[in-house]
Amino acid sequence: MEEWPKHYSPKEIEEKWQKIWLSEEMWKEVFRFKEEEKGKESFVIDTPPPFTSGELHMGHAYWVSIADCIARFRRIQGYNVLLPQGWDTQGLPTELKVQYKLRIPKENRELFLKKCVEWTEEMITKMKGAMIRLGYRPEWERFEYKTYETTYRKAVQRSLLDMFKAGKIEVRDGPVYWCPKCETALALSEVGYIEREGIIAHVNFPLKDGGYITIATTRPELIGATQAVAVNPEDERYKTLIGKTAIIPLFNKEVKIIAEESVEKDFGTGAEMISTYGDPQDIKVKLKHNLPSVEMIDERGRMKGTGIVDGLKVEEARKKIVQLLKEKGFLVKVENIKHNVIAHTERSDCMSPIEFLTKKQIYIKVLDDKQKLLEKYRSMKFMPQRMSYYLETWITSLEWDWDISRQRLYGTPIPFWYCKNNHLVPAKEEDLPIDPNNSPPPTDRCPICGEQLYPVKDVADVWIDSSISALYVSGYFTDKERFSRSFPVSIRLQGTDIIRTWLFYTFFRTLSLTGNVPFREVLVNGQVLGPDGTRMSKSKGNTVSPLDKIDEMGADAIRLTLLDASIGDDFPFKWEKVKAKKTMLQKLWNASRLLYPFLKENKVDLDKVRPENLIDKWILQEHKKFVLSSIAAYDRYDFYVVIQQFYDYFWEIIADEYLEMIKHRLFENDQVVLAIISKILKDLIVILHPIAPHITEEIYSRLYGDKKSVLLESLPDVSFIPDDNEALEKGKIIKRFSSMVRTSKVANKLAMPTPVDVKFYGDEKSVSVLREVEEDLKKTLKIEKIEYFNNNEEKVEISVHGS
Structure with a gap:
């Protein structure tokens, strides 16, 4: 008989199974999406194509664990599963690495793009290796895609042609979000607000008819681009000035004072200069009142067309203009403030303030479909349901069409x-x-x-690439038969941080191209936080890599830790929790090792025996309850419930109670107990496998090995176990008695094998139950004699036998 090691070695066993799973034989039999199996229902998972940064952080590890867990469970459940994996390869971060780290100039276009691809492939190799080390097994063979490759690029471009035919794409000149640091236009979804230190300058604008109007501005450098002064028509201070003419300080240009309801009377002085363009408010007022525009900032964030501060960076120009306003007597005062500024916050290390420039750009018309989007999103089921609110809010807040032009090189050509x-x-x-x-x-x-x-x-926004992921994997562009069986895809997996980007753009594009929603279900996970409970950040030094201690702790323990949280909730990652999960796996290993000599050569079918012992009847009720509730939890994607129930059932009932109670019967070759424990352990392995695949494959192969993988098993069948609530209640009495005796031994500093005499105080029902299984309890708990006493409150008294 093969030797069973005492200690579970995760590194050795996990790497062994990872190699097996990657074999051609296992791919064909287990992990391949089988188009030929037309009678089997498909289950298609739309997984996030991560940007190829080269680093697999804990957030990646989380969704990798979720995706792999779902795929494994659905396979065992009987679905024909398609688990793809894409790579979001194109974009600014790679360009910046090639430009500044490899020092390849953008002007050498051919070499630059060649090095971008080489960098991408190197990063993919690193990330893919880490994914595999976590036990992740998508269908690399046929459903791994990279957004820069010819086949995928063709699909992206075709989708744009289709949208153009539908009248949704146009070219136009207009204000765009522009990042001077990255020198490219941005979409609304790529910008956000960050807090920065700044100033608010109070400036007197002379009135043509005499007097002045005071304006408070955070952008004095754009004073020369002022096209109007706006005041609220209900503001009593300025009602008489509406329609009059103000003169721009330093530039001596005349502009009208206009009435605008959106001006906040209580902010600043209640009068605004409308510049083209300082912020989104300027754009709205400019368009509403058909004002002219002038551009005073170039693509690199330097001033132009002022005749005063040309060539200076915005920050330098701001100081210079304030100085000149003071010298000329226009400046009232300057206050230092902290305020929110719009910056390039999405998918970039940039975090630099953006500007609004006028550019010829390619737009996809989104605003026309707002109402349709607000109606259709409800046909997708969200887990948790509250996440649908964030998508709805984003759709409702949309005010601009989607600018898809990017002034970069490494991207899909438009x-x-x-x-x-x-x-x-x-x-x-x-x-x-x-x-x-x-x-x-x-x-x-x-x-x-x-x-x-x-x-x-220009090249296309990277979200143009990734937003066709559901269509691409389901076969929309290449395989109409697969598409008919696989669309809408079964589930979309993603984090909360990309609801307004990947989720929205995929939803919008798919609805535009097919008239249907892209997914049936949307599972939105929360964020993995640092050990200090805040978002992981290199600057804070609280980042954790899943590979830091994977050899010591094991991928299974990491997966158990990551999945032990309610979907949608943020949670801190701590290695102490991983260590506790590893202890639970060691307990499973120990129990399997204990049963190995009894079960390896002596398997008994539970269908061929009839349990009569109360302890056996009880445990079968507990087992049925565990199996059914675990399957239901998997169906709800409540992995943390599966983990908690596994701990409660396996550790506290099977390992601590039932195994102890049946040890003597195992040595007696009791066929009933052999059948029961064989069934229980096999079901435990199958239930735990999606979450902890390595250790379960190893135990299964050693103890059962009926098939090449746990994944070829079916979900546990407990339908043959009749409901017996009486046995369940009696079992609780037995468990309480056992726990009280053990606790008393500990309290009296007695070793568990010490023979004792026990006095039990309890009601008639409890006494009756314990008498029924008295011989089992004596053998299990090393009791020589039990005396029973009627009492309303249950308790035990023990004494060393013979003392």
């Missing part, structure tokens, strides 16, 4: 040409993928106005 009259000409579908920069247009001149055509030089 497959269009344009003319000076802002007509777009799409590429031919048969020419995809295409780069308009290197290819002639499909026609010599614009087919609408006859003007010359120019290539769209």
Whole structure:
């Protein structure tokens, strides 16, 4: 008989099973999505394509654990599972690494892009290795995709052509969010507010008819771009000034004072300068009142067209303008403040304030579909349900169409040409993928106005790439039969941090292209926090990598720790919790090792025996309850419930009670107890496998090995166990008695094998139950004699036998 090691060695066993799972044989039999099995219901998981940073942080480890757990459970449940894995490969962070770390200039376009791909592949190799080390097993063989590759790029470009045909894409000039540090336009979803130190300058604007109006501004450097002074029409201080003319200090330009309801009377002085463009409010007022515009900041964040501070960075220009206003007598006062400024916050280490520049950009029209989006999102089931609120709120708040142009190199080319009259000409579908920069247009001149055509030089926003993930994996672009069986995909997995980006854009794009929602269910997990309970950040020094102690603690223990939280909740990650989970796995290993000599060569089918012992009847009731509640919890994606129930049932009932009670019967070769414990342990392994796959595969192969993998088993069947509430209640009495005797031995500093005499005080029912199983209790608890006394309150008294 094979030797069973005393200690569970996670590194050795986990790496062994990871290699087995990656074998061709296991792929074909277990992990392959089997298109030929038309009678089996498909279960398709839309997993996040992580950006290829090279670092697999704990947030990655969390969703990797969730995705793998769901896929394994659904396979055991009988579904034909498709678990893909994509890589979001293109984007600014990679460009910055190549530009500044590898020192490759963007001007050398061909070499630059070549190095971007090489960097990407190197990062993927690192991240993929870490994913595999966590036990993650998607179908790498056929459903691994990279957004820069030809097949995926073709699908992205085709989706843009389809949206253009539907009238949803156009080119136009207008204000855009612009990051001077990264030198590219941004979408609304890529910006957010950060707190910064700043100033608020109170400036007197002379009135043409005499006097002045005082304006408080945080952007004095844009005073020369002022197109109007706005006041609230209900503000008694300024009602008589509406329609009059103000003169811009330093620039001596005349502008009108206009009435605008959105001006806050109690903010600053209650009068605003409307500059083009200082903030979103300027844009709204400019468009509403049809004001002219002038651009005084260039693409690198330097002033231009002022004649005063040209060439200076914004911060430097701000100080210079304030100084000049003071010298000329226009400055009333300057206050130092902390305020929120719009910055480049999404998917970047940038965090720099953005500007609003006027650019010719490609837009996808979103605003026209707001109402439809607000109606359709309700047909997707959210877990937890509260996460749907964040999507609804984002849709409701949308005020701009989606600017998809990015002034970068490493991205999907936008497959269009344009003319000076802002007509777009799409590429031919048969020419995809295409780069308009290197290819002639499909026609010599614009087919609408006859003007010359120019290539769209920009690349697409990275969310254009990743937002077709559900369509791509379900076969929308290439496999209509798979698409008919797999769409909408079964579930989308993602974090709270990308609801307004990946979730929204996938929902919007899929609805636009198919008329349907992309997923049936949306599971939104919370964030893994640092040990201090705050968001992980390198600057705070509280980041934790899943690989830090994986050899010592094991992937299974890490997965148990990550999944032991309610979906949607944020939670801190602590290695102390992983250590506790490893202890539980060691307990499972010990119990399996104990049973190994009895079960390896002596398996008995539970169907062929009839339990008569009260202890056996009780444990079967507990087992049925555990199995049914665990399967229900998996179906709800309440993994933490499965883990808690496993602990309560396996550790506190099976390991601490039932195994102790049946040890003597195992040595007596009791066929009933062998059948029961064999069934229980096998079911425990199957139930725990999705969460802790390595140790369960190892125990299964040693003890059962009926099939090549636990994943080829079915969910435990407990339907043959009749409900017996009486046995369940009697079992609680037995468990209480056992616990009281053990506790008394500890209190009296007696070793567990010490023979004792016991006096039990309890009601008639408890006494009757204990008498029924007295011989088992004596053998289990090393009791020589039990005396029973009627009493309303249960208690035991023990004494060393013979004393």
